[in-house]
Amino acid sequence: MTDPVLMTEIWRGDILESVHHGHAVVCNGAGEIVHAWGDPNAIVLPRSSSKMIQALPLVESGAADKAGLTETHLALACASHNASAIHNDMVRDWLAAQELSEEDLRCGPQEPRDIGIRDELIRCNDPVCRVHNNCSGKHTGFLTLNKHLGGHSEYCDIDHPVQQAVLTAHEELTQETSAGYGIDGCSAPNHAATLHGMARAMAFFATAREGNGTRETAAARLRTAMAKHPEYVAGEGRACTNLMRAMGHTVAVKTGAEAYFIAMLPEQGLGVALKIVDGATRASENAIAAILAKLGALDPAHPEAKKYLDAPIQNWDGLQTGVMKAGAALL
Template identity: 90%
Template sequence: MTDPVLMTEIWRGDILESMHHGHAVVCNAEGEIVHAWGDPDAVVLPRSSSKMIQAMPLVESGAADAAGLSEMHLALACASHNASAIHNNMVREWLSAQGFVEDDLRCGPQEPRDIAIRNELIRCNDPVCRVHNNCSGKHSGFLTLNKHLGGHAEYCEIDHPVQKAVQAAHEDLTQEPSAGYGVDGCSAPNHASTLQGMARAMAFFAAAREGNGTRETAAARLRIAMAKHPEYVAGEGRACTNLMRAMGHTVAIKTGAEAYFVAMLPEQKLGVALKIVDGATRASENAIAAILVKLGALNPTHPEAKKYLDAPIRNWDGLQTGVMKAGSALL
């Protein structure tokens, strides 16, 4: 086993104050490792970084087309969203169109990340609800797939037809048997894999082209939907949305809890999987930006890139007190 490598440094003045270590892998369309930092065989839960894999059965089964889902719906199915108006409205419309109600969702109520929406709920004394859960788009996709499959209501159970389809997609795309699963924040199972396995899966998404069979077409549609509609994948102010816009809506990236990140680069046909071992999101955002620059997908001079690379750290009075930068191994 290879130790994690230094990926992100936090400097205060000329003093190195904090360090974040991690593992990362880049694979090509053949599933071969092109670059690796740390341990490619480290087994990790990808958390929400695997949402496009979890959405594969929705598209591949024909359920998405039968339900008339748009690209925006597919992007939302892969989302960890802010619960902004565009997210909440689409989820409610999606549920209504398919004959579902909020209580059919198995993700729990969650306070919106969108501060304006949260404050409006407080002013109106309205309760936080399941639609506000950052995974409600994914769960709307699960409900749509479940309707297509004719399964019972508890679609998050590991032996439910929906979750069996998700596990099959996970194992096929990572080319590994599931290394076990944990229950995610939204109550759905989340399957673990090696970093190489996830990078291999992301490379498949990156290289997939519509018209090259059912699985490739489904993967390409999901990747394109994410890249074209990044505001549905995360939301304003979020690294996923900011960086996909900065890369011209071609590369698809997705964060996951506890500092996981993936990327799908269609021009280079490369997939990336990244994990910061201490779970620090600031470090995963910095490291994925550095890797995207290294692979030629992100311009380091772009204003959005500068938010995550050599990013200034400021105090409450606006004074720059330090900087966050990528470790030398990534440069």
């Protein structure tokens, strides 16, 4: 067992105020570790960082093409979105096209992260609904796959055909037997894996090419959809969207709750999995940006990169009081 390493430092003036430790792995297309920090064999729930794996059966089965899904639909299937208008409208239209409704979703109602949408609901005295859940795109993808498979309505049950297809994809791509699962914030099962296993899976997505068989084609389509349409994967002001734009829509990245982060780098043929052990999202955003810069995918001088690398910390009066820095091990 290897201890987690220092990944992010929070400085206030000349005083080191806080630190965040974590584990991270970079794999090549052969599943070999290229870089590692901390314990590659640490078993962690990847949370929403696994959404492209959860979406793989939707594409691989032919359900996505049968339903006429576009790249933006596929990006939304991998999303933890802000519940902005573009997300809500697409989920509603997608459900209607499948002759389904909000009531068929098994993700719970969630207050929109989009402040304008939230305030509009308050002004109109409208209730928060399941479409506003940040995982509603993933769940609409589950419903589309379920319609294709002919399963019963409780598609989040672990023994449901949808979740069994997800489990198969998870185990085959990580090349690990599932270490167990937890129930995610959206009520779907979320399978644990080692950091090495998740990095291996992300390297598969990174190196997958359309035309190289059904699975590679499906993986490449999902990765490309995420990278080309980052506003559907997260939304304005979010690290996933900002970083994918900063890298010229060539790299796909995805955050997960409790400070998980993954990246798929097709030009380098590399996959990344990262976990900050204390669950601090600010640290996972800082650390993934540092790793992407180290791997040559992200220009550290890009304005969006500077929001996460050597990022200034300001107080309520706009004064810079400190800075967030990547730990020396990542530089």
